[in-house]
Structures are given as structure tokens and as C-alpha cells.
Amino acid sequence: MRAFILRLRQLLPGFAEIIVVSAFAALIAATLGIQFLNSANWPTGGDAASHLLYVWLYANELLFSGDLTPWVTEVFGGLPFLSYYFPLPFISIALLSKIIGIAPAFKWGVFLATLLLPGAVFVASRRWLNFSWQAALFGALGALAFLLHEQNSIWGGNLLSTLSGEFSYSYGLLFAVLAMLAWSRTVSSGKGWILAGVLEAACGFSHGFPLLVVGFSTLLLLLDSRNIRHTFALLLRGHVLAFCLLGGWLWPMLEMHSLTIPNDASFPVETWRDLLPATLWPILAGGVSGALMLLNPAVRSALSAEQARALRYLIGGAGLACVGFIAGDQMGLADIRFFPLTWLLGAIVCGWLFGHALAHLGNPTEFTGNIPRVLLAMAAVLALLGWFSGQIRKAPDWALWNHSGLEAKPQWHNLSQLFPALTGNQWSPRLVFEHDPANSDIGSTRSLEALPMFLNHRPVLEGLYMESALLGPAIYQLQSEISTRPSSPLVRFPSGSLDVPFAAQHMNFLHADTLLLRSGGAKNAIENSGLFIKTGESLPFAVYQLKAFDSHLIEIVKQPLRIIPKQDWMQDAFAWFRTRSRFEAYLPVYGEDKNLANIAPGKTEGKVAETSLKRHELIFNTTAIGHPHLIKMAYHPRWQLASKGSLHIAGPGYMLVVPQESEIRLFFGHTLIGQAGMIASTSALIFLMFKLFGRVPAGAYFGARVFRRRVRSAHHVAWNTPYENLAIPDRLPLSQRGIEGDLLPVEMTPPGKETNTMWRMVAAWILLIILGIYFGLRSPEAVYSQAWVEMRANRYVKASELFERAYQLRRPPAKKEEALFWLAKSSELAGLPGVAKIHYLALTEHYHGYWLPESLYTLAMLEQQSGQLAEMAEHVKRLREEYPNNSWTQKLVGNFKNL
Numbered sequence: 001m002r003a004f005i006l007r008l009r010q011l012l013p014g015f016a017e018i019i020v021v022s023a024f025a026a027l028i029a030a031t032l033g034i035q036f037l038n039s040a041n042w043p044t045g046g047d048a049a050s051h052l053l054y055v056w057l058y059a060n061e062l063l064f065s066g067d068l069t070p071w072v073t074e075v076f077g078g079l080p081f082l083s084y085y086f087p088l089p090f091i092s093i094a095l096l097s098k099i100i101g102i103a104p105a106f107k108w109g110v111f112l113a114t115l116l117l118p119g120a121v122f123v124a125s126r127r128w129l130n131f132s133w134q135a136a137l138f139g140a141l142g143a144l145a146f147l148l149h150e151q152n153s154i155w156g157g158n159l160l161s162t163l164s165g166e167f168s169y170s171y172g173l174l175f176a177v178l179a180m181l182a183w184s185r186t187v188s189s190g191k192g193w194i195l196a197g198v199l200e201a202a203c204g205f206s207h208g209f210p211l212l213v214v215g216f217s218t219l220l221l222l223l224d225s226r227n228i229r230h231t232f233a234l235l236l237r238g239h240v241l242a243f244c245l246l247g248g249w250l251w252p253m254l255e256m257h258s259l260t261i262p263n264d265a266s267f268p269v270e271t272w273r274d275l276l277p278a279t280l281w282p283i284l285a286g287g288v289s290g291a292l293m294l295l296n297p298a299v300r301s302a303l304s305a306e307q308a309r310a311l312r313y314l315i316g317g318a319g320l321a322c323v324g325f326i327a328g329d330q331m332g333l334a335d336i337r338f339f340p341l342t343w344l345l346g347a348i349v350c351g352w353l354f355g356h357a358l359a360h361l362g363n364p365t366e367f368t369g370n371i372p373r374v375l376l377a378m379a380a381v382l383a384l385l386g387w388f389s390g391q392i393r394k395a396p397d398w399a400l401w402n403h404s405g406l407e408a409k410p411q412w413h414n415l416s417q418l419f420p421a422l423t424g425n426q427w428s429p430r431l432v433f434e435h436d437p438a439n440s441d442i443g444s445t446r447s448l449e450a451l452p453m454f455l456n457h458r459p460v461l462e463g464l465y466m467e468s469a470l471l472g473p474a475i476y477q478l479q480s481e482i483s484t485r486p487s488s489p490l491v492r493f494p495s496g497s498l499d500v501p502f503a504a505q506h507m508n509f510l511h512a513d514t515l516l517l518r519s520g521g522a523k524n525a526i527e528n529s530g531l532f533i534k535t536g537e538s539l540p541f542a543v544y545q546l547k548a549f550d551s552h553l554i555e556i557v558k559q560p561l562r563i564i565p566k567q568d569w570m571q572d573a574f575a576w577f578r579t580r581s582r583f584e585a586y587l588p589v590y591g592e593d594k595n596l597a598n599i600a601p602g603k604t605e606g607k608v609a610e611t612s613l614k615r616h617e618l619i620f621n622t623t624a625i626g627h628p629h630l631i632k633m634a635y636h637p638r639w640q641l642a643s644k645g646s647l648h649i650a651g652p653g654y655m656l657v658v659p660q661e662s663e664i665r666l667f668f669g670h671t672l673i674g675q676a677g678m679i680a681s682t683s684a685l686i687f688l689m690f691k692l693f694g695r696v697p698a699g700a701y702f703g704a705r706v707f708r709r710r711v712r713s714a715h716h717v718a719w720n721t722p723y724e725n726l727a728i729p730d731r732l733p734l735s736q737r738g739i740e741g742d743l744l745p746v747e748m749t750p751p752g753k754e755t756n757t758m759w760r761m762v763a764a765w766i767l768l769i770i771l772g773i774y775f776g777l778r779s780p781e782a783v784y785s786q787a788w789v790e791m792r793a794n795r796y797v798k799a800s801e802l803f804e805r806a807y808q809l810r811r812p813p814a815k816k817e818e819a820l821f822w823l824a825k826s827s828e829l830a831g832l833p834g835v836a837k838i839h840y841l842a843l844t845e846h847y848h849g850y851w852l853p854e855s856l857y858t859l860a861m862l863e864q865q866s867g868q869l870a871e872m873a874e875h876v877k878r879l880r881e882e883y884p885n886n887s888w889t890q891k892l893v894g895n896f897k898n899l
Contacts, residue, residue: 021119041405044443047165050464075463135355142347149277172207197241244684251677264814287350293357327775421536424458470653484521780809796830
């Protein structure tokens with residue numbers, strides 16, 4: 001009986017942890033609607049509507065074919081799926097789909113990290129850091145407060161962001177927190193670097209921004225250590241393990257990152273509540289009160305060295321994330337992706353402080369025991385949950401809309417009536433659809449991006465991961481030419497306006513023969529052009545076919561080639577694609593291959609026949625050996641020419657091949673760096689398998705036991721003395737290290753070093769504050785905002801000075817273009833037309849963005865005022881040619897109709 005009771009006491013903590021984890025998960029699932037999470041309806045809403053296609057492809061075909069980062073032909077003229085995005089969430093959903101089906105797996109998989117986060121904080125706090133159950137519980141409630149805040153739906157991590165499609169970031173946050181707690185435990189105990197490295201790799205496999213914070217924050221642990229050499233060895237081992245585990249995916253991503261299109265969108269902070277959501281207010285108050293209670297000796301002495309280090313580490317990590325938020329724009333990174341870590345880590349720390357103070361304030365009497373503390377803790381928990389429930393307003397409705405599914409949306413039935421007219425196969429000509437905000441009634445404005453899963457894999461032009469799609473700028477330009485309200489999501493490459501004749505040319509070039517329209521304006525323009533024929537209608541949708549479609553997936557080039565250097569090739573390609581005279585005159589080929597210049601242009605005759613069309617293989621036969629062939633699929637370095645000839649990037653991002661034999665063979669493989677990364681990942685996995693299942697030599701185990709006895713005997717300490725209370729020499733020879741490669745506890749150092757450690761940590765925090773102030777004062781957005789204050793006050797000279805400063809500080813091209821435009825405009829309003837012309841000219845020569853049409857118009861007006869008619873005519877000509885239907889072009893019609 002006694003043995004049974006002892007065994008039960010051993011199992012109780014585990015049962016309690018399971019109950020807590022399940023309770024938090026159930027609370028979040030209830031907020032989302034458990035019945036809809038289990039339904040077989042296809043989820044939608046926000047970006048999730050477009051993620052659906054990729055999850056479906058990955059779970060049904062791609063992952064289990066053995067390729068972690070496959071080529072997807074269904075969108076953007078070809079896309080290297082997950083080469084620049086994060087695989088772990090998709091792998092989780094794909095595996096889960098084999099158990100519960102794809103639709104429920106998508107919904108549960110999207111929220112899996114969110115459901116587990118509070119419970120994971122509780123368990124790690126208890127097991128790894130030995131916090132009291134009160135501290136662990138309120139730390140978990142801090143994480144819950146972060147998840148439930150509704151201040152925004154785009155920064156990441158909270159329920160609204162996950163409902164909008166930011167689920168990879170949620171996975172990144174989960175593993176970032178676990179990795180940081182594991183690192184704190186490792187530095188305190190001297191063991192566990194393998195687990196910390198694996199969790200760090202999982203974080204990187206889920207999202208990049210949390211990985212940055214985890215990686216750089218470990219420098220704080222190094223400074224907080226009394227034995228820097230051993231701590232450095234631990235950190236180095238774990239980071240190398242994580243880097244190798246990520247190698248097969250991360251190394252080629254770093255190698256080919258230049259082929260992505262950065263998103264320069266800005267998300268300015270409008271009010272203080274953007275930085276401190278209401279859900280976090282009581283958590284912050286609890287943290288402040290808990291910190292003040294540390295002044296009580298009983299509370300302070302109950303905090304172990306291990307727990308104190310974890311507190312300092314997470315506070316430092318939150319500060320580092322805050323500095324990243326302030327400086328992100330200046331580093332060319334998305335600043336909003338850093339701040340959720342400040343919220344989350346700060347909330348966990350506040351919960352720890354409050355719970356720890358609650359657990360150790362005052363001395364329980366023999367009569368009452370811990371009952372008052374338990375009751376006070378339960379009252380605080382109920383008060384917090386009551387506060388949270390009062391702040392949850394959007395999440396349940398958003399979840400209902402998303403998880404009730406596509407099938408329940410008002411216009412989905414009407415759209416699905418057109419599927420027979422739209423269906424094809426993976427190699428059919430592409431479908432282009434109109435962007436219309438009214439498409440929210442089919443689940444999301446992005447729902448049409450998932451059409452290939454309903455059309456037998458027939459490719460569409462648009463998809464979700466636009467930053468990794470080389471053809472994205474050209475495709476969104478075409479979208480604007482057939483839409484009355486285009487989306488123009490690439491800030492660096494803003495699209496144009498309705499232009500049906502040019503759209504017909506672009507459709508043929510982009511191998512698209514079918515249009516799906518919704519708005520009356522677009523339908524009227526298409527029908528009045530005479531270039532299309534209607535092939536189906538189910539109001540409000542209609543389908544049109546391009547009459548003069550004669551495109552083929554691979555064609556012999558009949559246009560003259562123009563060899564252009566690769567530097568800034570995307571900008572040049574976009575300008576070429578949207579400019580009629582350039583688009584019709586030649587095909588640009590980007591690179592330094594001088595042999596291409598020797599190929600004579602002309603009407604080359606020849607025949608091309610398909611031999612094999614597969615997702616990762618294209619084989620053609622041609623009779624035009626030695627002549628350029630345009631393959632109408634997006635270029636990527638992993639596409640390799642296996643036959644004789646040369647491969648180039650051409651047009652808006654297509655592959656161009658000059659074959660030296662009749663058969664053209666292209667395979668989607670791996671670069672040398674990619675292969676090296678795969679070897680590193682495989683080696684790291686073998687190492688982990690050995691550590692998990694390999695045996696530790698008996699001699700090593702016996703030697704470690706003897707050493708521990710000698711250490712403890714030499715210092716006259718008991719076997720249950722914590723490692724951090726031991727004092728042994730700084731330097732440990734290799735023979736005195738622990739089993740399985742773990743170093744013995746790094747805190748076995750003379751107590752005299754504690755003061756140095758504290759000074760190092762204080763210096764680190766001061767440095768973070770200084771960096772935050774420095775980057776804050778240099779913030780281009782702060783300067784830009786101040787410039788607008790002067791602009792609105794009609795102090796144009798001062799405004800121009802500040803706009804010039806903002807232009808110098810801003811890094812993303814789209815933001816630099818914006819600042820340069822307002823620098824020119826403020827100079828113009830200040831009565832300095834000559835200075836304004838210089839800035840307008842600089843904009844028109846170096847940028848191709850949103851502000852170009854107005855700049856060309858203003859330049860034309862300024863040149864007219866100064867009598868420079870020839871220069872004026874050039875600006876008018878360019879504006880008419882590149883932006884024929886733009887409002888600024890229309891404004892010119894009355895003034896310069898004879899030009």
C-alpha cells in the first residue's frame with residue numbers, strides 16, 4: 001500500500017500537467033468553436049483561403065513523394081514551394097491529415113501551436129525551472145493573454161493573426177519560448193544542449209523572426225554565466241546542431257534569397273494601445289506587483305539562481321525583440337514581426353513574478369497551511385479569465401466565418417457552377433481572375449487562388465507566396481489590366497489600371513487563355529473589346545476565352561534579344577513588361593553571356609514537341625538547335641539543364657534555353673549548397689539517433705559517477721545539494737565532463753564571480769536601452785512623421801529638410817521612393833521648382849513605383865512652365881505609354897492632346 005501511495009505521488013504531477021495543458025487547449029478551442037474545427041468543410045478566411053491549396057497539395061501528393069521543398073506548377077507560372085517559407089507547420093498538417101482527414105487537419109494543425117503554447121509554458125516552467133505551480137500557472141496565463149489580444153490581426157501570434165493565415169508564426173513562437181527556456185536550463189545545469197538545439201531548429205523550421213531573437217538572445221546567457229568558457233561551449237554545440245539540422249532547407253534559402261521580392265508594406269503605430277493591448281493590462285499590473293514583492297526577503301530568497309537567470313534572460317529577450325522592432329525598418333526587416341515576442345516574453349515574466357510572489361509571500365501556519373494562498377490564486381485566475389472574456393469580441397465570429405467553410409459562403413455555389421467550364425489539368429493554359437473586394441462573400445478575396453484544387457490542378461496565375469514568385473510583378477500587372485479594383489500587393493512593383501488590349505497581349509505571353517470576371521466594369525470592357533468570347537456565366541461571375549490565343553509552354557523566340565546585366569533585373573523586367581514599345585520590340589535576357597548577342601534575330605522556323613511534362617521534369621524535342629527557346633515557366637536556380645546548351649533568365653522571369661542538341665531536358669534538382677545542406681541535416685539526424693538510441697559506454701558512466709562523488713566529497717556536501725551551490729575549479733579537463741557529451745554544470749564556479757556576472761548583465765541591459773534610443777532617434781518613420789507635421793503646417797522648407805533625411809534613412813526602395821516624392825513636392829511648394837525637378841527626375845530614373853505617374857505629370861508641368869518643351873514631351877510620352885489609363889494621364893489629355 002505504501003509503495004502504491006508513493007507511486008501515486010510520483011504520477012500526480014504528470015496528471016496535473018496533463019489537466020492544465022488540456023484545460024488551456026480546451027479554452028482556446030472553445031473560443032474558436034470545437035464543432036467547426038472538427039467539420040469536414042474546407043476552411044477559408046484571410047490568407048488561409050490561399051494556404052488551403054498548398055496544404056491540400058502537400059498532404060495529398062508533394063510531401064509523401066519525398067520532396068520537402070517541391071516545385072508547384074499550379075500558381076505564379078511555377079513556384080519553389082517552401083524554399084522561402086517554413087515547412088514544419090505544413091509537415092504537421094500533412095501528417096495529421098492521415099489520421100483525421102485533410103479539412104479537419106488543416107484547422108487543427110493551423111492552431112496546434114496556439115493550443116499548446118500556454119500549457120507548454122506551464123510544463124516547462126515546472127519541470128525545467130522548478131517554478132512553483134502558482135508561478136507556472138500565471139506564466140501560462142500571461143501567454144494566454146497574449147494569444148487572446150485583439151489589437152491587430154497582422155503582427156502575428158495572437159488568435160486573430162492565426163485566423164488571418166499567420167499560423168507559421170504561431171509555431172515559431174511556441175518553439176522560440178521552449179528553446180529559450182531550454183537554453184536557460186542548459187546554462188544552469190550544464191546539460192540539455194541537444195534538446196535546446198533541436199527546439200531552436202524547430203523554431204527556425206517554423207519562422208525566421210523568432211529564430212533571430214532566440215539565436216541572438218543567447219548572448220545574454222553567455223554574459224549571465226559565471227563560467228563563460230563552458231557556457232560558450234554549450235551554446236556553440238547547440239547552435240551548430242540547430243544550423244546543421246536546418247541545413248537542407250536553410251542553406252539554399254540563404255543562397256537564393258536574392259531571388260525573392262521583399263514586401264515593403266508599412267504598418268505604423270497609431271496609438272499607445274497598439275503597443276499595449278487591453279488583454280495584457282492585468283498581466284502587466286501583476287508583474288509590477290510581483291517585482292515589488294521581491295523586496296520582501298522571504299519572497300526574494302525563495303527565488304533560485306536558476307529561476308532568477310530565466311527571468312533575466314526572458315526580460316533581456318523581450319528587450320532585444322523590442323530593439324528589433326525599433327530598428328527593423330533600418331535593417332531592411334519587417335519590424336512588426338519582432339514585437340509579438342516582446343509581448344509574449346514580457347507576459348510570461350510578469351506571470352512568473354506574480355505567481356512566485358503569491359506562492360511565497362507570508363508564512364503559512366500549521367492550522368491553515370496553504371489554503372489562503374490557493375484561494376487567492378484561484379480568485380486571481382478567475383478574475384483574469386473574466387477580464388479576458390470581456391476583451392474577446394472578434395475571434396469567435398472570425399472563427400465561425402473561417403471554419404464554417406467555403407461551402408457555406410453566399411456565392412460559392414454560384415461560382416462552383418462554372419467549374420466544368422474552367423477545369424483542365426496541370427499543363428493546361430493558365431486561368432487569370434479578376435481581383436474584386438466583393439469576393440469576400442466566397443470566404444476571402446484570396447479564395448480564387450485555391451481554384452486548382454477544384455479544377456483538376458489547372459494552374460491559375462495568382463497565389464499566396466508572392467515574395468518568392470519571380471513572375472509576381474508581371475502577373476499583378478496583368479491582374480490590374482483586367483480588374484476594376486486591382487489588389488497591387490507588391491509595394492515595390494505597383495500595378496496599373498484597366499487596359500484590355502494590353503491585357504490580351506500579356507495573357508498570350510503569360511500562357512493564359514481564360515478569364516474569370518465578376519465586376520460589371522470589367523465585363524463591359526472585355527465584351528466591348530471584341531478580343532474575347534464568353535464561354536460561361538453564373539451571376540455574378542462570367543468566364544471569357546481569349547480569341548487569338550496561340551501560346552505554347554515552350555516556344556522558339558522570334559523577337560530580337562537584348563542582353564542586359566543582371567543588376568536590378570527585376571525592376572528592368574517590370575518596366576519592360578508594362579511598356580508597350582519595349583514589350584513589342586525585344587525580349588530582355590539578363591546575364592553576362594556574350595554568346596547570346598551573336599544569335600541573329602528573326603523569324604526562326606522550327607518545331608517543338610513535348611516529350612515529358614512532369615512537376616520536376618520537362619523534356620522537349622526541337623528542330624531549331626542553336627536558337628533561343630522561351631520556356632514559359634518561372635526561372636529558379638534549382639532548374640538545371642541536363643542536355644547540351646545554356647540556360648538563362650529572360651522576360652519577366654522566364655527560363656530561356658539555347659539548346660545544342662535536339663532534346664531539351666530540364667530537371668528540378670538541388671544546387672551544390674543545397675546538397676551540402678542535405679548532408680549536414682542527415683548527419684545531424686544520425687547524431688541525434690545515436691544519442692537517443694545509442695548506449696553510453698559503462699566506463700564513461702562509471703567515471704562520471706566517481707567524479708561527482710569526489711567533487712561532492714571534496715566540498716563536504718550532501719548528494720541532494722543543487723549544482724548551482726557547488727564551487728569547483730573553473731577549468732574542467734575533458735575527462736571530467738558528463739556523460740553523453742554534456743558538460744558538467746557551468747555554475748560550479750567560485751562565488752566571487754557573481755558580482756562580475758551582475759555587472760555584465762547590467763551592462764547588457766544598458767546597451768539594449770542605448771541601442772533602442774539610438775535607433776529610435778534615427779527612426780526613418782519618426783523623421784517622416786515629423787516631416788508631415790511641418791508639411792501640414794505649411795512650413796515647406798523645413799518639411800523638405802526632414803523628407804530628405806527620411807529618404808536617406810529609409811532602406812526599402814518603395815519607402816525611399818515615397819520619401820523622395822514628398823521631398824520633391826515640398827520643394828515645389830516651397831517655391832523651388834529647380835530643386836523639385838532634380839528630385840522628380842531622380843525618382844523617374846531610379847524607381848518604378850506608385851509615385852511615378854504623378855512625378856511624370858508634375859515634371860511635364862514644370863518643364864512647360866520653364867519653356868523646356870522637348871523635355872516636357874518626353875515625360876508626356878512616357879506617361880501615356882506606361883500608364884495609359886492612369887488618372888494622371890487622363891489629366892494630361894486636355895493640356896497636351898497634340899503631343
